[in-house]
Amino acid sequence: MLDLCLLGTGGMMPLTYRRLTSLMTRFNGKGLIIDCGEGTQVGVRAQGWSFHDIDIICFTHYHADHISGLPGLLLSMGNADRREPVTVIGPKGLERTVNALRVIAPELPFELKFIELSEPVQELKLLGYRITAFKVNHSIACYGYSINIDRAGRFDPEKAKLNNVPMRVWSKLQKNPTAELDGVTYTCDMILGPERKGIKVTYCTDTRPVKIISEMAAGSDLFICEGMYGEADKDDKAVEHKHMTFYEAARIAAAADPMPAQMWLTHYSPSLVNPAEFVGRIKKIFPNVIAAKDLRSVTLKFEEDEKE
Amino acid sequence: MLDLCLLGTGGMMPLTYRRLTSLMTRFNGKGLIIDCGEGTQVGVRAQGWSFHDIDIICFTHYHADHISGLPGLLLSMGNADRREPVTVIGPKGLERTVNALRVIAPELPFELKFIELSEPVQELKLLGYRITAFKVNHSIACYGYSINIDRAGRFDPEKAKLNNVPMRVWSKLQKNPTAELDGVTYTCDMILGPERKGIKVTYCTDTRPVKIISEMAAGSDLFICEGMYGEADKDDKAVEHKHMTFYEAARIAAAADPMPAQMWLTHYSPSLVNPAEFVGRIKKIFPNVIAAKDLRSVTLKFEEDEKE
Numbered sequence: 001m002l003d004l005c006l007l008g009t010g011g012m013m014p015l016t017y018r019r020l021t022s023l024m025t026r027f028n029g030k031g032l033i034i035d036c037g038e039g040t041q042v043g044v045r046a047q048g049w050s051f052h053d054i055d056i057i058c059f060t061h062y063h064a065d066h067i068s069g070l071p072g073l074l075l076s077m078g079n080a081d082r083r084e085p086v087t088v089i090g091p092k093g094l095e096r097t098v099n100a101l102r103v104i105a106p107e108l109p110f111e112l113k114f115i116e117l118s119e120p121v122q123e124l125k126l127l128g129y130r131i132t133a134f135k136v137n138h139s140i141a142c143y144g145y146s147i148n149i150d151r152a153g154r155f156d157p158e159k160a161k162l163n164n165v166p167m168r169v170w171s172k173l174q175k176n177p178t179a180e181l182d183g184v185t186y187t188c189d190m191i192l193g194p195e196r197k198g199i200k201v202t203y204c205t206d207t208r209p210v211k212i213i214s215e216m217a218a219g220s221d222l223f224i225c226e227g228m229y230g231e232a233d234k235d236d237k238a239v240e241h242k243h244m245t246f247y248e249a250a251r252i253a254a255a256a257d258p259m260p261a262q263m264w265l266t267h268y269s270p271s272l273v274n275p276a277e278f279v280g281r282i283k284k285i286f287p288n289v290i291a292a293k294d295l296r297s298v299t300l301k302f303e304e305d306e307k308e
Numbered sequence: 309m310l311d312l313c314l315l316g317t318g319g320m321m322p323l324t325y326r327r328l329t330s331l332m333t334r335f336n337g338k339g340l341i342i343d344c345g346e347g348t349q350v351g352v353r354a355q356g357w358s359f360h361d362i363d364i365i366c367f368t369h370y371h372a373d374h375i376s377g378l379p380g381l382l383l384s385m386g387n388a389d390r391r392e393p394v395t396v397i398g399p400k401g402l403e404r405t406v407n408a409l410r411v412i413a414p415e416l417p418f419e420l421k422f423i424e425l426s427e428p429v430q431e432l433k434l435l436g437y438r439i440t441a442f443k444v445n446h447s448i449a450c451y452g453y454s455i456n457i458d459r460a461g462r463f464d465p466e467k468a469k470l471n472n473v474p475m476r477v478w479s480k481l482q483k484n485p486t487a488e489l490d491g492v493t494y495t496c497d498m499i500l501g502p503e504r505k506g507i508k509v510t511y512c513t514d515t516r517p518v519k520i521i522s523e524m525a526a527g528s529d530l531f532i533c534e535g536m537y538g539e540a541d542k543d544d545k546a547v548e549h550k551h552m553t554f555y556e557a558a559r560i561a562a563a564a565d566p567m568p569a570q571m572w573l574t575h576y577s578p579s580l581v582n583p584a585e586f587v588g589r590i591k592k593i594f595p596n597v598i599a600a601k602d603l604r605s606v607t608l609k610f611e612e613d614e615k616e
Contacts, residue, residue: 039322104372104376
C-alpha cells in the first residue's frame with residue numbers, strides 16, 4: 001500500500017491558511033516528496049511523518065514556490081539523523097540550482113545523488129518506486145510524474161513444477177528477478193502468475209494542457225492536477241501564465257483512457273480563496289473530482305488487499 | 309512613532325505553531341525587517357502589513373533559519389508592485405549569499421543595494437532610521453542591531469531671533485539640517501531647542517553573552533533578545549551551540565546602564581514548547597520581561613506624544 005499526503009495546495013506564495021503545493025508518499029518505509037516550496041517542512045511536521053525516511057525528492061521545475069523550502073527540508077532531515085544518500089530528481093539545471101541554494105545548508109550528514117532528466121519521457125526505478133517523469137508545457141522546463149508501485153504475480157507452484165524449477169530456488173525467485181542453481185538461470189516469471197494490478201498516482205502542476213498528461217493519467221488510481229483558476233473567465237490568465245483552469249484539468253482527466261479513478265485539484269492561485277466553490281461545475285466533465293485542501297491524505301491499497 | 313512586530317519567535321526550524329524569528333518595523337511609511345527565515349512572508353501576511361513598503365532588510369547572519377525565506381519575500385515584494393530600490397544589510401558574504409539564493413528569484417522589478425558590514429560597530433543612517441550594527445559571538449559572523457529613531461528639538465522662535473535667523477528660512481530649517489539665504493548658511497540648531505528623546509529598539513539573536521550587547525541595550529525602549537533555552541540545566545548546550553539561556557539574556561538586560569524599559573525573549577529551541585513557563589524564574593534578575601509569541605506587536609511612541 002502507498003500512503004500519500006498533499007502537504008500543501010497553494011501556488012505562487014504561501015498563505016496563512018494554505019501552504020505551497022507539495023506531495024509526499026510512503027511505500028515500504030521509503031519516502032518520496034514532489035516539490036518543496038517555502039513551508040513544506042512544516043507540512044511534514046503537521047502530517048507527523050518522518051524526515052529521516054525521505055529518500056527521494058523530485059522537482060517539477062525550479063520556480064521558487066516549488067523549491068524554496070529545500071535548504072530547510074534538507075537541514076531538518078539532517079537533524080532527524082538521516083545518514084543514507086538521498087536521490088534528487090529534476091529537469092536540467094538540477095545540480096546547479098540545488099547547489100546554489102545550499103549556500104545556506106553547506107554541511108549535510110548525507111550525500112545527495114542527482115538524476116537530471118534529459119528525455120521528454122523518462123522512467124526511473126528506485127526503492128520500489130517506478131517513476132515516470134514526463135515533460136509538460138510551462139514557462140520554463142517542467143515535468144509531471146507518475147508514481148507506480150508494480151506488483152508481481154502470485155506464486156504458482158504448479159507453474160513452477162511445469163517449468164521444472166527446483167524447489168530450492170522458489171523462495172529466492174519470489175524476491176528476485178532471477179536465481180541460479182547448478183549453472184542454470186531461472187527467471188521469476190517461471191514461477192509467478194500474471195502480474196497483478198499495482199498502484200499508480202499521477203501528479204502534474206504548472207503547465208498548459210498537453211496530450212501527454214492524459215496519456216500518463218490513464219489508469220491512475222489518483223490523478224493530482226493543478227487547478228490554478230476556478231473561474232471560467234480566467235482562461236486568458238491561464239494561457240498568459242501557462243497554468244490551467246479547473247475546466248482544463250477536468251478535460252484532461254476525462255480524455256484519459258482509461259480515466260483515472262479520482263482527481264484531486266491543487267496549486268490554487270492566491271486569489272482563489274475557496275476552491276471547493278468551483279468544483280461542482282466541472283463534475284459534468286469529470287465526476288470524481290475534489291478540490292484538495294492541505295494535508296488531504298489517503299492510503300491506496302493493492303486491489304486484492306482491498307477485497308480481503 | 310514606531311510600529312513593531314515579531315513575525316516569528318522560533319529558532320532552528322519552523323514549527324506548526326511557531327514561525328522562525330523575524331522582526332518587522334514601520335516608521336513614517338518605511339519598513340524594515342531583521343532576518344527572514346522560511347515562512348517570514350507568511351508572518352507579514354498574518355500581521356497584515358505591506359510587502360510594498362519593505363525598504364530595508366537586515367541580516368544577523370546567514371544560517372538558514374535567518375535567511376531561507378529571502379527569495380520568497382523578495383518575490384512577494386515584487387508581486388506587491390515594489391519598484392524602489394531595497395537596501396540589504398549584513399555581515400561579510402552578503403552579496404554572494406543573497407545572489408546564490410536568487411537562483412530561484414533572478415528577476416525582480418526592483419534593485420537591491422548591498423551594505424556589507426565591516427566594522428565591529430557600524431552606524432548607518434537610512435530613511436529616518438539610525439541603525440547601529442554590532443558584532444556578537446556566534447559560530448559564524450553575526451551582528452545585533454539597535455534601531456534608533458532620533459528626534460530633533462522643538463522649534464524655538466525666541467532662539468531663532470536671538471541667533472538672527474531670518475523668518476524666511478525658519479520653515480526650511482525645521483525640515484533640513486541647513487538652509488542658505490543671501491549667501492549666509494544657517495543651521496537647524498540655531499532655531500531648535502535641545503534634541504528630544506527618540507525611540508530605541510535593540511535586537512540580538514544567536515550569540516553567547518558579550519559585553520557589547522548590554523552596552524547597546526542600554527536605554528532601549530525595547531530589548532529583543534534570544535532565549536534559546538529556558539531551563540537552567542541547558543547551560544552546556546548554550547555554550548556548545550553558541551546560544552543563550554533565559555538567565556543569560558536576563559543578566560545582559562540587568563547589566564545595561566540604564567536598563568532597557570522592557571525585554572522580549574525570542575528564538576526558542578524547538579524543544580522549548582512553552583517558553584512562558586520559564587519566565588517567572590528570571591524576573592528576579594530582570595523584572596520587565598516576557599516570552600514573546602509570534603505576532604507580538606507594539607507601537608512605541610515618542611515620549612512627549614505619550615503624554616499628550
